[in-house]
Amino acid sequence: xxxxxxxxxALHASxxxxxxxxxxxxxxxxxxxxxxxxxxxxxxAPAVEISFLAITLIYAAKFLLGSPPAVxxxxxxxxxxxxxxxxxxxxxxxxxAANSLHGFKETLFLFLFYSFVRLHLRHEYQRVGIFxxxxxxxxxxxxxxxxxxxxxxxxxxxxxxxDPTDFKRFFNYFRPFGTAAGEWITIYLILLPFPVLLFIRFxxxxxxxxLFLIPAVTILLTISATFSRGVYAAAAAFFLTAGLxxxxxxxxxxxxxxxxxxxxxxxxxxxxxxxxxxxPALTTASMFKTTSQVRSFEARVSLSTAAxxxxxxxxxxxxxxxxxxxxxxxxxxxDSAYAGRVYNLFLQLLVEKGVVGLLxxxxxxxxxxxxxxxxxxxxxxxxxxxAVVVLFMATFVALIVRDLSxxxxxxxxxxxxxLFFIFANNALAExxxxxGASAASGVRG
Amino acid sequence: xxxxxxIVALIPTALALTLYAYAYAESARExxxxxxxxxxxxxxxxxxxxxxxxxVERAVGLSPANAYYLANRGLLHxxxxxxxxxxxxxLEDRLAFADDDLRQIEAAAQHxxxxxxxxxxxxxxxxxxxWLYSFLRKREQALNCFQRAVSIxxxxxxxxxxxxxxxxxxxxxxLADGEYVLAVRLSPATLDSRFFHDLxxxxxxxxxRVIAESISHLEEELRRSPSPVVKGKLxxxxxQVNSPGAASAMLKQATAxxxxxxRPWYNLGTIYETQGDDTTARAxxxxxxxxxxxxxxxxxxxxxxxxxxHNVRAAARAYTRAVDGWMRMRSEHAGRVLHIYRARSIVTDxxxxxxxxxxxxxxxxxxxxxxxxxxxxxxxxxxxxxSYYEDLSNSLTP
Numbered sequence: 076x077x078x079x080x081x082x083x084x085a086l087h088a089s090x091x092x093x094x095x096x097x098x099x100x101x102x103x104x105x106x107x108x109x110x111x112x113x114x115x116x117x118x119x120a121p122a123v124e125i126s127f128l129a130i131t132l133i134y135a136a137k138f139l140l141g142s143p144p145a146v147x148x149x150x151x152x153x154x155x156x157x158x159x160x161x162x163x164x165x166x167x168x169x170x171x172a173a174n175s176l177h178g179f180k181e182t183l184f185l186f187l188f189y190s191f192v193r194l195h196l197r198h199e200y201q202r203v204g205i206f207x208x209x210x211x212x213x214x215x216x217x218x219x220x221x222x223x224x225x226x227x228x229x230x231x232x233x234x235x236x237x238d239p240t241d242f243k244r245f246f247n248y249f250r251p252f253g254t255a256a257g258e259w260i261t262i263y264l265i266l267l268p269f270p271v272l273l274f275i276r277f278x279x280x281x282x283x284x285x286l287f288l289i290p291a292v293t294i295l296l297t298i299s300a301t302f303s304r305g306v307y308a309a310a311a312a313f314f315l316t317a318g319l320x321x322x323x324x325x326x327x328x329x330x331x332x333x334x335x336x337x338x339x340x341x342x343x344x345x346x347x348x349x350x351x352x353x354x355p356a357l358t359t360a361s362m363f364k365t366t367s368q369v370r371s372f373e374a375r376v377s378l379s380t381a382a383x384x385x386x387x388x389x390x391x392x393x394x395x396x397x398x399x400x401x402x403x404x405x406x407x408x409x410d411s412a413y414a415g416r417v418y419n420l421f422l423q424l425l426v427e428k429g430v431v432g433l434l435x436x437x438x439x440x441x442x443x444x445x446x447x448x449x450x451x452x453x454x455x456x457x458x459x460x461x462a463v464v465v466l467f468m469a470t471f472v473a474l475i476v477r478d479l480s481x482x483x484x485x486x487x488x489x490x491x492x493x494l495f496f497i498f499a500n501n502a503l504a505e506x507x508x509x510x511g512a513s514a515a516s517g518v519r520g
Numbered sequence: 521x522x523x524x525x526x527i528v529a530l531i532p533t534a535l536a537l538t539l540y541a542y543a544y545a546e547s548a549r550e551x552x553x554x555x556x557x558x559x560x561x562x563x564x565x566x567x568x569x570x571x572x573x574x575x576v577e578r579a580v581g582l583s584p585a586n587a588y589y590l591a592n593r594g595l596l597h598x599x600x601x602x603x604x605x606x607x608x609x610x611l612e613d614r615l616a617f618a619d620d621d622l623r624q625i626e627a628a629a630q631h632x633x634x635x636x637x638x639x640x641x642x643x644x645x646x647x648x649x650x651w652l653y654s655f656l657r658k659r660e661q662a663l664n665c666f667q668r669a670v671s672i673x674x675x676x677x678x679x680x681x682x683x684x685x686x687x688x689x690x691x692x693x694x695l696a697d698g699e700y701v702l703a704v705r706l707s708p709a710t711l712d713s714r715f716f717h718d719l720x721x722x723x724x725x726x727x728x729r730v731i732a733e734s735i736s737h738l739e740e741e742l743r744r745s746p747s748p749v750v751k752g753k754l755x756x757x758x759x760q761v762n763s764p765g766a767a768s769a770m771l772k773q774a775t776a777x778x779x780x781x782x783r784p785w786y787n788l789g790t791i792y793e794t795q796g797d798d799t800t801a802r803a804x805x806x807x808x809x810x811x812x813x814x815x816x817x818x819x820x821x822x823x824x825x826x827x828x829x830h831n832v833r834a835a836a837r838a839y840t841r842a843v844d845g846w847m848r849m850r851s852e853h854a855g856r857v858l859h860i861y862r863a864r865s866i867v868t869d870x871x872x873x874x875x876x877x878x879x880x881x882x883x884x885x886x887x888x889x890x891x892x893x894x895x896x897x898x899x900x901x902x903x904x905x906x907s908y909y910e911d912l913s914n915s916l917t918p
Contacts (some may be wrong), residue, residue, distance in 0.1 A: 121551070126543070135533060139526050146529045163539070171639060173586050174862050176550065180543035183536050190533045234807055241780045241901065245810075253858075366748055366777045400859035404643060404673050415859030449635060 092140070096458055097222045099137050103195050106130055112212050113487025114381035116251055119177070124184060131187055134195050146194065151502040154435065159186045161435040162396070163430045169395025170298045170402070178396020180425070181488070184406050185495045192499035202463070202500070203276060209493075213266035214290035217297040219249040220263075222290035224300045232351075240302040240355045241367050244477030248297065254487070255416075260301045261483035264309050264473055265493045268466040270294070271317075275328050288335070292342045299343065299352060302359045304368070305480035314340075320465045324451050328462050356409045363476060375418045375480065378403065382417045382426050393429035396485075402426075404501050408487060416486070421480035424484060439498075443471060447501045545862075553582035554795035557589055559575065559800040565867075569600050570593035574700060587638035588861040592646050593804055594631030597868055598652065607718050610654070611689050614695045617655060628872070642860070643672040644853035647679050650871040655873070662686060676852050677707035678871070679879045697726055697733075705735040712817070712882035731760055748777035752784035764791055782812035789821060790897045798825060809841070816845035817882050820889060827892070836896040839889050843912070846886050851877055854884045 084125040106127070113123035162182040169175035196202060222245055229241045239246075243256065250259035270287040298310050314336055321329040347353045358364055363372065385394060385402045394402050400415040417423045423432040447468045454460045474494065478484050484491055535667030560575035576596055579589045601621050617625065629652040636645050650665030653875050673679070684699030700719065704710050711731070720727040738754045741747070755770035771788040774781065802825045808818035823838035838866040850868040857866045871877045891914035897906035 121548070128540070131533070131537065134721055135530055138530065139523070143526070145525070159536065171587070173550070173583065175861060176543060180540065180547055183540040183543060187535045187540060188535060190536070194529070194533075230810075234810055235803060236779055236807070238779070241778070244780075367780065370778075384550070397862055401639060401641060401861075404641060404860070415856065517866065 096137065096141050099134065100195070100198060100201065103134075103201050104208065107192060107196070107205050107496065108208035108212070110459050111209060111489070111492050114492045115212075115216075118251065118254075118488045121179065123471045127188070127191075128185075131191055135190060138194055144193070144197070147500060149446050151439065151446050151498055152193070154439040154442040155186060155189060155498070158432075158435045158439050159183065160394075161428065163434050165392045165395060165432050168392040168429075169398060170389065171395060171398050174401070175395035178485075181491070183395075185491055188492060189495045189499045189502075192496055193502055196500065197505065199459070203273070204510070205496075206273055206276075209266065210269040210273055210287065210290050213263070213269060213294050214412070216249055216266070217263060217290070217293040220247075220297045221293060221300065223247050224297075228300075228351075238355060238358060238365065240358050240365060243302050246302075248301065256301075257303065257305075257481050258483045258487045258490075260298070260303060260306055261309075261477055261481070261487060262489050262493075263297050263301070263472070264306060264313070265470060265497075267291070267294050267298075267313060267316075267469055267473075268470045271332070271335060272459075272463055272466055275331055276459050278328070278331050288338060288342065288383055291335070292346070294315055295339060295343045299347060299356050302355055303481075304359055304362055304376070305477050308480075309362055309424055309473040309477035312476040313469050316472040317466055317469035318440055320468060322464075324461065324465060326465060327458055332462075374414065378414055378418055379422060382419075382422045385426050386429075388430060388506040389426075391429045391431055393425065393427045393432055396427050399423060399426050413416060418480055418481055420475070420482050420484055423482040427485075440471075440475070443498055443501060444468065464501050470497060535886035550586075553579045553589065555584065556582065556863045557592070557863075560592065561865050561867050564592075564596060564599060567599075569596065570571075572596055574848065585638060586861065587642065587645070588722050588857060588863055590631055591642070591648075592867055592870070594628040594635065594652075595648070595867065595872060597628035597631065597720045598872040599650065599872060600624050601873060605873040605879055607685065607715065607879065608722070610685065611722075613689065615655065622656070625652050628652050629656065639860075641672055642853075643669045643676065643679065644851065644870060646672065647682060648870075650682060650686070651872050651876070654689075659686070659690070663690075664834070673707060674702075677703040677710055678851070678877070680706070681710070682876075682879050693726065697730055700726075700730045701733045703736065704730055704757075705737055705753070708760075709882050710880065711756070711760050713881045714883045717883070718910055731757060735761070748774045749914040751777070751783065752781055752787075755784060756787050757785060757792065764794065765766045767791060779807075780811060782808045782815055782818070784902075785811065786815065786818045786821070789818070793821070793825075798828070801825065809838075813841070814845045814848065814850065815905050816842045816849075816884055819845055820884055823889070823892075827896075832896055832899050836893060836900060839893045839896065841910075842884065843886060843889055843893065848883055849881060890916065 085457045090454055110123060110127050113120060114303075116121060159182055162179060166172065166175050166179040196205075196407075227246050228239055231239050231245060236242060246256065248256055248260055248263075268364060270290040274287040274291075277287070295310070298306055301307075306439055316331075317332060318336070320326075321332050341508050361368075363369055381403050382399070385399070388394075400419050403417070417426055421433065424436050428436070447464050450464050454464075471494070484494060532705045555573045555578040560572050560579060563569075563572035563575060571800065573596060576589065576593045578594055580586070583589060584640075584669035600668045601617070601624055608613070615751050625756050629649060632649040632652065633655065636642065636649065639645070646665045646669040650662045650669065653659075653662035662727045663683075663686050666679065666686050669676075670683055680699040680703035682701065684696040687693075687699060701849060710716055716727065719730070733753065738750055742750045742754060751770045752774035754765045755774060758764075758767035758770060767901050768788070768791050771784045771791070774784040775788060785804045786808040788803045789808060792798075792801035792804060802822065803816050805822040805825065808815055809822060812818070819838050819842035823835050823842055826832075826835035826838055848868050850866075851871050853864050857863045857870075869877050894906045894909040894913065897903075
């Protein structure tokens, strides 16, 4: 029987611990990407949730046993904690707890997911890996959406219907079963920054970088085929805000972003011109041209009035998550169809979570912009990270624009998971560990 | 970072995990309840009442605060009543129930009362409870329930019909007619229903007044706001009073302005069919069934077209869809349940009394369609389906 000197054993154990730590660091990439993809396709599926919770426990043990960098709570962390607490209170005050249970569970899951990303996304390769998988996911989703759209468009026009914008509900966009199209199409909006970021990351490898134009164009094409004014306005807000923020912060990749956006928009215009999509896309962009568009707007106004009436009855903590449809029966008014949603994120928060909940969420949104703004200044010299923070700010602006006319952030698990990933990413304001910025140096200048 | 700081950093995660474990356990029970309820829905459709009872009891046991499950426990008792809704017997106060049936009605009413305690804003529960009270001869309570259903959601034509019938039973002709007018204005398809057929038989004057007043209201509404929906409704009403020219003009305008409405296409199709323009009529019916795949009347008309043109397979397919659409007739409330209760499955006809939804919907001679289907499938050599529809026809023949 041989015996090793104690220092060798300690060295061996330390090296094993380091190897396990490195493996677990790499595993963060598939874990985060799979949670995002799983929840996008299958919603709050028990398999995804339970697996993620088990993984959370493993990583909590790693956090305790390893030597992680210090965590300094910031505005996003505190306000998210506040949101979770107010959601818990709102759940206990819910007018119909059976519905609100799902909302409460969602908030807790998103908080856990945020904490996971916040504590374990520490290396740039992890971030790039996740972005790559999400961009690929975006490419697959949008390609499938376009494929199905082609067939559905043909069946609409073959019946003699000329304007497809009147038949949006017959287009599937590769949405999961049981998900409303209006809610689902927001996912394409939130997937948009990932190929753009990868282009910026790999711009020095031109051949690779321009490959990311493909997912960007397919996603934009899907967005065009949604014929949704809200999504069009949000996509425009994304590009405008991104350009503006890059310019305001004086980011060196402003020119690159402009070049990429221009190429993507040119490619999109070419595809639209070559297909019969240009006319309906222009009809959608005209905002109030068709009877359907006018009726849709009127129904939204009517629903807002109904929502304000509900708020008066439950001002402080609201009626509870997912209880708007119960309180709004017959609230659509006129001859409009039953909607079952309030069509405005802020009004939905006010109705379902009350003034307290709305303030907590507004604080979270403010905290996100404040921390992101501080971070852009803090990480001077790391051009890629700055681009990530700024593009995520633009994405969030786009989502808010989208959710002014359709509430999808709180309703779609895929969108909310991606949004909380964005929150966690921008909350990571701590100094990067050595080597974290090395890859980014390649894109500087 | 020291160990204590790490522990502090993990406290929110640990708290969230603990709360999540509680929420997950609760939602797992909800999922089990939803599974049991789905079974219940299937068994209720197949009239397997004792198995359905076990399923709904299990769903309620797992999720006792779910108003929808509780209400469906009540619906099950209502479905177990013998016989279908008989408007004449109700209006003439001839409805009589055996002791067994009365016990079922009382049990159903109790379950609906409990469901309404959990969600007093459910229009359908109020409506169904109204009918149960009617059967128990608690007429004032019944009337209150119908009025509450209408005040919660005045856009459902069927609630106005129930309220109108309750008024008519009391002898309040004017109030009853007022409700019938509202129902027809909301859904002119009511004119094609058994309900309206009966109204015309028992009171032709009232039926005529209902149509005339509905037309005058809608014309006034159209003057105030030129809505294509109103045009579509007016088109149907003009068709009813034998003004095909005016009807056609209105329906063409409605379909041009808002081409995604199913009923105007259907009504336009019937005009073309009457005029002998079969091809255009078919195109209209095809649009109608594309827009509303559950529209039994439009499928039936399309089936007739193919049958006339000896396209056996297409006719069989269209008639099959007509029968399916009829069998799976869905109340407006059932369409909303997915939103209101976040339900995973629904009971498509969740209205009491038995057969009331069909009574108030456009009528079709389903046994006759099934007979025709049996013959068509026989021609295509599908003996299994042929005998299925033969049996179905026999079981549906009164």
